[in-house]
Amino acid sequence: MTMKQITLRSRPVGSPEPGDFALIETPLPTIGEDQILVRTLWLSLDPFMRLMLDEKPFGMAPEMAVPIGAPMPGSIVGEVIETKSAAYAVGDLIEVRASWSEYVAVSTATPGLRKVCVPAGVSPSTTVGALGMPGQTAYAGMVKVGRVAAGETVVISAAAGAVGTTAGQIGKILGARVIGIAGGPDKCAAVKAVGFDDCLDYRDPDFASKLAAAVPEGIDVYFENVGGDVTRGVLPLMKYGGRIPMCGFISLYGEGEESAGPDQLPWLLRMMMFKGLEMRAFTGAGVGGAEALEKLGQWAAEGKLKPVETRIEGGIAHAPLAFSGIFGPNRALGKLVLKVAEPV
Amino acid sequence: MTMKQITLRSRPVGSPEPGDFALIETPLPTIGEDQILVRTLWLSLDPFMRLMLDEKPFGMAPEMAVPIGAPMPGSIVGEVIETKSAAYAVGDLIEVRASWSEYVAVSTATPGLRKVCVPAGVSPSTTVGALGMPGQTAYAGMVKVGRVAAGETVVISAAAGAVGTTAGQIGKILGARVIGIAGGPDKCAAVKAVGFDDCLDYRDPDFASKLAAAVPEGIDVYFENVGGDVTRGVLPLMKYGGRIPMCGFISLYGEGEESAGPDQLPWLLRMMMFKGLEMRAFTGAGVGGAEALEKLGQWAAEGKLKPVETRIEGGIAHAPLAFSGIFGPNRALGKLVLKVAEPV
Numbered sequence: 001m002t003m004k005q006i007t008l009r010s011r012p013v014g015s016p017e018p019g020d021f022a023l024i025e026t027p028l029p030t031i032g033e034d035q036i037l038v039r040t041l042w043l044s045l046d047p048f049m050r051l052m053l054d055e056k057p058f059g060m061a062p063e064m065a066v067p068i069g070a071p072m073p074g075s076i077v078g079e080v081i082e083t084k085s086a087a088y089a090v091g092d093l094i095e096v097r098a099s100w101s102e103y104v105a106v107s108t109a110t111p112g113l114r115k116v117c118v119p120a121g122v123s124p125s126t127t128v129g130a131l132g133m134p135g136q137t138a139y140a141g142m143v144k145v146g147r148v149a150a151g152e153t154v155v156i157s158a159a160a161g162a163v164g165t166t167a168g169q170i171g172k173i174l175g176a177r178v179i180g181i182a183g184g185p186d187k188c189a190a191v192k193a194v195g196f197d198d199c200l201d202y203r204d205p206d207f208a209s210k211l212a213a214a215v216p217e218g219i220d221v222y223f224e225n226v227g228g229d230v231t232r233g234v235l236p237l238m239k240y241g242g243r244i245p246m247c248g249f250i251s252l253y254g255e256g257e258e259s260a261g262p263d264q265l266p267w268l269l270r271m272m273m274f275k276g277l278e279m280r281a282f283t284g285a286g287v288g289g290a291e292a293l294e295k296l297g298q299w300a301a302e303g304k305l306k307p308v309e310t311r312i313e314g315g316i317a318h319a320p321l322a323f324s325g326i327f328g329p330n331r332a333l334g335k336l337v338l339k340v341a342e343p344v
Numbered sequence: 345m346t347m348k349q350i351t352l353r354s355r356p357v358g359s360p361e362p363g364d365f366a367l368i369e370t371p372l373p374t375i376g377e378d379q380i381l382v383r384t385l386w387l388s389l390d391p392f393m394r395l396m397l398d399e400k401p402f403g404m405a406p407e408m409a410v411p412i413g414a415p416m417p418g419s420i421v422g423e424v425i426e427t428k429s430a431a432y433a434v435g436d437l438i439e440v441r442a443s444w445s446e447y448v449a450v451s452t453a454t455p456g457l458r459k460v461c462v463p464a465g466v467s468p469s470t471t472v473g474a475l476g477m478p479g480q481t482a483y484a485g486m487v488k489v490g491r492v493a494a495g496e497t498v499v500i501s502a503a504a505g506a507v508g509t510t511a512g513q514i515g516k517i518l519g520a521r522v523i524g525i526a527g528g529p530d531k532c533a534a535v536k537a538v539g540f541d542d543c544l545d546y547r548d549p550d551f552a553s554k555l556a557a558a559v560p561e562g563i564d565v566y567f568e569n570v571g572g573d574v575t576r577g578v579l580p581l582m583k584y585g586g587r588i589p590m591c592g593f594i595s596l597y598g599e600g601e602e603s604a605g606p607d608q609l610p611w612l613l614r615m616m617m618f619k620g621l622e623m624r625a626f627t628g629a630g631v632g633g634a635e636a637l638e639k640l641g642q643w644a645a646e647g648k649l650k651p652v653e654t655r656i657e658g659g660i661a662h663a664p665l666a667f668s669g670i671f672g673p674n675r676a677l678g679k680l681v682l683k684v685a686e687p688v
Contacts, residue, residue, distance in 0.1 A: 049656050058614050227613055238671050249613050261605010265612055269571055278624040281616040 005318045006100035008066045012053050017328035020053070021072065029105035033085045036088045038078035038096070038104050043316065044128035045323045046149050046162075047249060071099035072319070075128045077116060078104065079343050086339035088115075093343075095127045100319045102340060112285075119301035123309065129335030130166045130307035131296050137284030138166035139292035141245035142174065150175030151216050155234055157181045158197060159191045159227035162335035163247055165308040166296075167223050168215040173304055176221075179214055181230055183291045183329060190333050194308055195203065208233045223247065224279075235271045246281040268330040291343070308334025316340050347371045348660045350444035352410045356397050359671035364397070365416065365664035375450035380432045382422035382440070382448050387660065387682040388472035389667045392507075393418065395457070415443035419472045421460060423687050424450065432459075435686075439471045444663045446684060455627075472677030474510045475640050476649030481535065481628030482510035482634035485589035486518065489624050490565040494519030497559050499578055501525045502569035503543055505537045506679035507591055507654040510537035510640075511567050512540045517648055520565075523558055525574055527673060534677050538652055552577045566599060567591065576608075581613045590625040637664075652678025660684050 002025045003254045027100050031037045031168040051057050054071065058225075059066050066073060079287040089096070092114035098104040116127045129135065140150050141163070154171045159180025160163045162286060171178035180191040180199035188199035200211050211233055217241035224231065227249035238244075272279065284291065299305035310332030312322045322338050325331055346369045353366040375661065395401050395574035396417065401408050401680045410417060418601070420443075424436040429452045429583040437460035440509045442448040450457060460471045485507070486492050498515045503524025515522035516539050524543035532543035544555050555577055562583035568575065582588075595661065616623065643649035656666045656675030667676050669675055 057616065060618065098596050190429065198586065199672065227610070244618060246613070248617065251609070259605075259607040259610050261603075261607055263603040263605055263609070264608050265608040266571070266603050268594075268609055268612070269590070272590060272623065272625040274404060274625075276627065278622070279616065280622040280624075281618075281620050284622065286620065 002026060003028050003102035004187070005102070006072050006316060006319050007069055009057060010068065011049070011055060015322045016018050016050060016320075018320040018324050020337070021323075023317050023320075026101075028103050028201075031082060031084055031105045033087065034108050036080045036085055036094070036106050036108065038076070038094060038098070038106055038188045039081045040076045040102055040104065040316070040340040041093075041343055042077040042100070042125040042128065042270070043100060043319060043340050044075040044077075044132075045239055045319070045326060045336045045338060046075075046134070047326055049111065049323070050327070055259045061149045070211035071096065071101060073101050074169055075133070076340075077106065077127050093124050093127075095132065100316060102316055117297070122300055122307065123126075123341075125289055125309060125337045126307040126331050126335070128301075129309055130298060130305065130336065131293070134162035134335055135166050135284070135296045135307075136288035136292040137282075138163045138170055139296060140282050140284050140286075140288035141223050141247050142167050142170045142221075143292075144287050145245035145293075146223060146243050146281050147223050147286070148174045148176050153179070153218035154221045155179045155181065155211075155215065155219050155222065155237075156196075156225070157202075157230050157234070158221040160333050161225065161331070162308075164223075164225060165191070165334045168194055169305050170299075172196075172204065173299060176271065179211075181211070181226075189335070194306075194334075202230050212237055218242070222251075232267075235268070235275070235277075238275050238277060242278070243275045243316065244277060244279040246279055275324050309318050310334055310336050312338045314339070346370060347372050347446035349446070350416050350660060350663050351413055352397065352416055352619050354412065355399060356394070360664075360668045361393060361568070362395065362664040362668050365667075367661050369666075370445075375426060375428055375449045378429050378452050380429055380438070380450050381422045381426035381443070382420070382438060382450055383425045384420045384422045384442070384446055384448065384467040384660070384684040384688055385437075385686050386421040386472065386545045387444060387663060388414060388419040388421075389478075389670060389680045390419075390478070391670055393667070396669070402514065405610055405667070407478045415445060417441065418444050418512070418663075420448065420684075421468050425649060431672050437468050437560060439476065444660060446660055446668075459661070461641065463641065466644055466651065469655065469681045469683075470651040470679070472645075472681060473638070473650050474649065475627050475644060475682045477630070478506035478679055479510050479640045479651075480632035480636040481515055481626075483640060484626050484628050484630075484632035485564075485567050485591050486511050487636075487639075488631050489589035489626050490567060490587050492518045492520050492565050496520045496564035497523070497561065498565045498567065499523045499525065499555075499563050499581075500540075500567040500569070501546075501578070503540060504677050505569065505675070507569060507599045508567075509538050510649070513649050514643075516540075523555075525555070525570075525578075538650075538678075546574050546577070556581055562586075565589070566653075568593075575609065576611075579612075579619070579621075582619050582621060585620045585624070588621060588623040589624055594662055611629055636642055652682050654678055655681070656682045658683070 007022045012020045096113045116124045154176045160182040168178050180196040191199040222244045224246045351366045357366045440457045460468045498520045504526040524540040535543040566588045673681045
């Protein structure tokens with residue numbers, strides 16, 4: 001019996017293209033002692049995965065690089081269909097870091113393997129979204145690193161993304177005024193519908209002046225997801241002593257270590273200096289941890305947090321196109337998940 | 345009766361030169377109610393003053409720019425020689441932000457005006473050094489922002505400077521292993537004599553590998569005074585979750601907002617991201633505050649902290665040359681003060 005799987009065909013130059021990946025037919029994995037066979041229901045597609053497609057992934061151990069011809073790594077939500085572990089029963093839903101495959105064999109000792117636990121009425125796919133790693137990231141950035149307080153002004157870039165849509169809702173739960181930044185009027189309208197107080201279009205030629213008008217007293221916390229021109233527009237509006245939780249830099253993921261000049265590093269350092277800014281990079285799992293998952297689940301159960309997802313249908317074969325779309329101008333609202341199969 | 349004063353003749357391009365300043369003879373100021381006339385004994389010469397010599401001082405209010413022809417601003421330690429205030433007596437020693445002048449008239453309402461209070465045997469000039477603003481900066485960076493703990497490894501750039509020599513001694517008081525970075529073997533020897541565990545010469549062609557060998561377990565805290573190539577050498581050696589108190593960037597003070605490419609900003613952001621770094625800019629007065637002055641005075645009285653100063657003789661006329669020297673390769677060890685006059 002065979003299954004479909006996506007492998008890396010060639011290393012992307014800049015943003016990934018569907019042609020960088022290959023769809024193969026391969027035998028179904030078999031399982032040994034303390035393993036489970038899992039049928040993939042949902043595949044998570046995340047911007048940071050781009051980094052592992054370089055031969056030398058910047059800042060990561062070299063073995064994190066996906067070898068050419070190897071299956072693409074990715075988090076999945078799946079259903080146990082065969083078990084050789086007393087801890088997992090057939091029919092259990094689990095989340096695990098696995099691959100872009102219709103079926104995966106998982107050792108029960110795999111770090112991060114967990115059973116799906118979502119409130120009634122919430123899709124299991126949110127286990128890789130607002131109630132999973134992207135949610136932890138939003139929580140860590142807003143609560144632990146950003147230390148957002150009631151009455152403060154928070155600006156969130158990539159507001160329409162998986163992290164951004166969750167971070168904005170957390171900001172409102174914390175009592176802050178929350179301004180999003182997103183690309184295009186439709187995206188901004190969607191961000192406002194999620195609950196943000198306002199949203200500004202970074203493609204608008206008057207972006208900088210409109211942002212300044214939207215934060216007359218300055219910005220207490222800037223949740224950084226983007227880098228580049230957006231950051232350049234935001235930093236001059238920070239209050240003295242402002243905080244910048246740094247989640248990621250989607251605008252830079254396809255670039256090398258150095259970009260064409262001019263060198264903007266002196267600008268950043270001076271801006272930090274004269275505004276007494278604090279920037280801290282973090283990961284959701286490391287900083288948000290179990291506390292984040294608990295709080296997010298509680299807010300979702302109370303109806304205060306509504307996970308925002310875009311679900312793509314069509315099975316594993318659509319993964320390359322869906323993943324490449326993250327880096328284009330029309331990326332999905334909220335967490336992007338690919339529906340691989342229906343539960344049995 | 346006249347006095348000597350230094351004014352700004354022309355705006356420096358890059359590092360300041362003595363010819364950018366003028367020595368003038370001008371009438372002694374007279375004082376009104378609640379003012380004191382002060383005879384300057386010591387003039388403080390600090391790198392950050394370079395920033396106010398630009399027409400539009402980056403990140404500061406435009407009125408912070410020193411106008412062409414105006415007296416150069418600077419902190420002084422002086423002796424009250426005439427008083428129209430009940431709070432100040434003739435003979436009192438004070439510190440105040442004033443100008444490069446032999447005499448200054450000071451309103452007693454001037455923010456930051458304070459009486460000199462140093463332990464017995466310590467020079468009053470340290471009131472603008474290790475027991476003043478540079479000391480507050482060192483304290484803020486090591487204790488409040490860097491949160492240096494016993495057993496940690498701390499690297500301090502511009503280790504031979506006013507802030508660096510104080511920060512290094514604070515690091516030893518806190519029980520940390522302290523590595524300095526300075527320019528040239530003589531400067532490094534002097535830094536080690538101050539109490540640093542080691543000091544590396546950034547001009548050494550093998551600087552990066554020697555630094556790596558000196559911190560086999562990585563760096564917990566990097567006290568940033570420099571920017572540029574030194575920062576580029578240090579950041580890859582930071583431990584995950586390391587802290588970077590940012591005091592200033594002497595290597596950038598003569599540069600415009602943007603420098604020639606390549607753009608090193610993406611490099612910095614990725615490095616921060618993958619090492620989960622925290623960078624925070626701060627000022628000594630704002631973050632160190634009164635707590636810093638109290639602690640520094642106590643350590644000095646106990647003999648644990650020995651202020652490091654270079655004293656230049658020769659009166660106010662030497663200020664332009666002494667100030668320009670800060671930006672050259674052979675700048676002074678510790679805090680640079682110009683002796684303007686002997687106390688009466």
